Amino acid sequence: MxxxxxxxxxxxxxxxxxxxxxxxxxxxxxxxxxxxxxxxxxxxxxxxxxxxxxxxxxxxxxxxxxxxxxxxxxxxxxxxxxxxxxxxxEPEQVSVDEPLERDDGDLLPRQFFDFCCLPEDDLLRDEARAEMLRAIDGLPATLRSVFVLRDIEGLSTEETANALDLSISAVKSRLMRARLKLRERLSTYFSQGPVLPDTRQ
Amino acid sequence: MNAAERPHEHTPENCRRYLGSLGDYIEGTLGVELCHELEAHMVVCENCRVVVNTLAKTISLYHQLPAPELPNAVKERLLAVLDLKPFLQNGTGSEDLQAE
Structure with a gap:
């Protein structure tokens, strides 16, 4: 063919x-x-x-x-x-009229642990990656869709807006919210130090 | 160079104000003036510096996530559902070599 x-x-x-x-x-x-x-x-x-x-x-x-x-x-x-x-x-996660475009209160960073300097081995090990995937699952679906298209699939802002029927500014704002939430969660995770598999609950 | 020298730049209001610009800053699309302002702020505000660095690192870690493969069995079932089974291509290199 x-x-x-x-x-x-x-x-x-x-x-x-x-x-x-x-x-x-x-x-x-x-x-x-x-x-x-x-x-x-x-x-x-x-x-x-x-x-x-x-x-x-x-x-x-x-x-x-x-x-x-x-x-x-x-x-x-x-x-x-x-x-x-x-x-x-999960109907509570995906409400049609979600109040996402305002109220920045919950986005203010609270974790200031600088995990950038951790050894790559710690950042890239399987358990850390599993936590990264759980963190995506933890995002509200409307933020998750923007994050997955932009940062996982690598679509441009315009393509993402087109795929989701959103304005460019809505894509940017939701992407920022998603990234900040993920940063917060990874900061918490990495600040607790490496967790050995056999000590994990 | 420490926060005490320029305390006016290190306030929760300032940090909050810059929060909305971090995405453009990280992607290199923030206007020059605001960019300089944010960078001056980061010199005196360690928290904002950490947020910017860890935000960029978060994105980079997600970019490095290995992409999951489409398992052959899933593809076969898809072609069956679509009535396209005769078009199943063999030897495309997507054979499942490893146990899942």
Whole structure:
């Protein structure tokens, strides 16, 4: 099967070409799974989101207007699928009218432990990475989606805004909130020193 | 150079004011004037200096997180759900070499 560029791929997807569907899966599934895993925090839900994303994309390919790239469009579908699922699981975390754009009180840094100078071995060990993932799970879903797209998936601010239907300033503000919350949590974690696996509860 | 010399720059109000600019500062997109102001503030405010450094480190640690692979079994089930099983490509290098 020869590779098609985005424009040709979209045309063939719209024509119902099965090989084009397969190419889209081949090119994008790993990325969407990664996003879903970081959003949902577990493999089972991530797989459900992955399947929902492609089923929904294939159903609605006719409405894709090519104002964004195919991959940003898929990110948008996947994030929506993840947020819907999270809303069902943890409705208190994903309120529609969240008061996130104001009230900076809870963002004021409280931890001032400078963990920058810790040995890389401490910062990069498995237990620290597990804590980093738990910290993502601990973010409210609306902050989590911005953080995952920007800082994990590496989308630009504009692409993230496009994928999430947010303004640029809302993306920047939520990203900052997410990063500050993660910094706070990692500071607390690293200030407690290395925890040996056998002493952990 | 210590806080006592320029106490007017080291107040909770100042720290709070700079908080909103840290994202742009770290990404190098903060305006020159505000950038100089923030850097002057960090000279006298150790807390803000630590926050800026650890914030940048936090982002860098997340950038270094290994990306999880798409397990072959998950991909196979996806293609099955989409009725695309005949297109499953073998030998793409994504075989699960390690136990999960």
């Amino acid at each position: 020869s590779r098609m560029d985005d424009g040709e791929l979209v045309a063939r997807l719209k024509a119902g070409d099965q090989a084009a569907y397969a190419q889209l899966v081949e090119e994008q599934a790993a990325r969407i799974y990664r996003l879903a895993l970081r959003m949902m925090g577990n493999e089972t839900d991530a797989e459900d989101v992955l399947q929902e994303t492609f089923l929904s994309a294939f159903r609605s390919i006719d409405s894709f207007e090519e104002r964004s790239s195919l991959s940003t469009w898929l990110y948008r579908i996947a994030t929506n699928a993840a947020l819907m699922r999270l809303r069902r699981k």
